[in-house]
Amino acid sequence: MILEVDNIWLGYEEELVIRGLSFDLDEGDIGCLLGASGCGKTTALRAIAGFEPLRAGEIRIGHRIASTPDFRLAPEKRSVGMVFQDHALFPHLTLSENVGFGLRRVSRDERRQRVDDLLALTGLDGLAHRYPHELSGGQQQRVALARALAPEPAVLLMDEPFSNLDARLRRHMGEEIRSILKARGTATLIVTHDQQEAFALADKVGLLKDGRMLQWDSPYQLYHRPGSHYVAAFTGRGSYLRARIDGNKLIHGLGRSPLPIDRPEGDELALLIRPDDIRPDADGPRARIVARQFQGAQILYRLRLDTGEEIAALFPSHDDFAIDESIGVTLDARHLVLFPTAQAESFITPSNPNGH
Structure with missing residues (x-):
């Protein structure tokens, strides 16, 4: 497995936010943590990225330990890519410069090749010299995705990636993003509160409530074979x-x-x-x-x-x-x-x- 989350517990002072969370993703899998606001899904994502310490449990990324209660590998050493809610593009850099920003340790030729390949994969070739303010919301989303994929991370994390897009564009971008991720074969974990978004994008969905995973299953099983009334009500x-x-x-x-x-x-x-x-x-x-x-x-x-x-x-x-x-x-x-x-x-x- 590329990502293994084993019985992790997280909290702030006396408050527990995540309680015994476990799941895993293999290469090419798209997983999703789904739940209402305050359920702990974003905290779990931040722990995988290396921004939150564990109280118990273990996180492994690419077959090596990334987090335990006594050890936390630095975020930049985890082979993790991150796509934020607001895309976080650099306004003073062109599209190609944004995508290649994290490739400072590779040769100029390899950097150019990776950027060109990702621009083609995300349908942005021909726009390399534009700046973020010259792009639509959907195009900015794809730039953020290409930038996160450029260093070839073992795991890609996406935090509410479509929250700033309108409903029609969300549906369209969901189809595009899933196609891109599957073509790339990168294990991906998405966080969302939107059941339709989770079902459209993910191979496996985990529904969280009060920091606990109620069910980790395929979208079909969650909808047609919910394990509890809460799962049934939340998923449709x-x-x-x-x-x-x-x-x-x-x-x-x-x-x-x-x-x-x-x-x-x-x-x-x-x-x-x-x-x-x-x-x-x-x-x-x-x-x-x-x-x-x-x-x-x-x-x-x-x-x-x-x-x-x-x-x-x-x-x-x-x-x-x-x-x-x-x-x-x-x-x-x-x-x-x-x-x-x-x-x-x-x-x-x-x-x-x-x-x-």
Whole structure:
């Protein structure tokens, strides 16, 4: 593994900020620490970069020890590249000078070649002599990335890299940055509070809460197989239905489903329903449209079932239904996610069908 974070604990004075954090990245992997403000994700990133001491645990970068409670390798000796929120470009240097800034120990010819290669990789060739103020926000982002990659670090760290870009540019840059990182093959760790950004960029995502890693998994697993209600709620919209076990079946407001786990007869559970788990079916249980939100290619509906429970459903926009219309629906979940009823009790009432 290129980056190994093993049971690290960090804090300031009496306050613990990171509690027993562990994960690893291999060459070419893109990982992401995801969480709300104050969860500890940026502190963890700073510890990997060498800016924060550990209270316990160990960080290894490129198969050598970088941090323990008794030792901290200097940031400039860690083979780590860093992309900051504000890009931190040098305004008095041209684009090519910014990219080549960290290459003072290589020959002039090699420096020129690396800069040229990175400008081509990031789609900035032809702009080498421009200054940062002459570039768009997206171009500045790519300059910052190229500069961080130029010294060929073992690990690249990116702190909220798209926070200063508008929503449309964030989506576009996310696709570009992932393509660049994969082409380069550099292990990368990104910090963000944005679930969509994390899912679009990363191979593995770790969700943090109060300094603890709740789940480290692929975006698909986090969304479809969340390990807790908090993970389910943070990673996407969801509704809950009361469910009970009857033999080898799960009985709920949308009918019967095969029981995915071995539980005692009569157990009452909360069944997580994602909006994309529901589809129209003329022969299915009836539901009434109580709200709708047109989203272009899709329409987000709020449906009231005969049980009085409400769920969110996301249909293609050609499935165009009116408020108060009664339609048939079916549950098309490939895997059912169940939680103890008590864990989701406040989320299975008609007043809050979306799990937020």
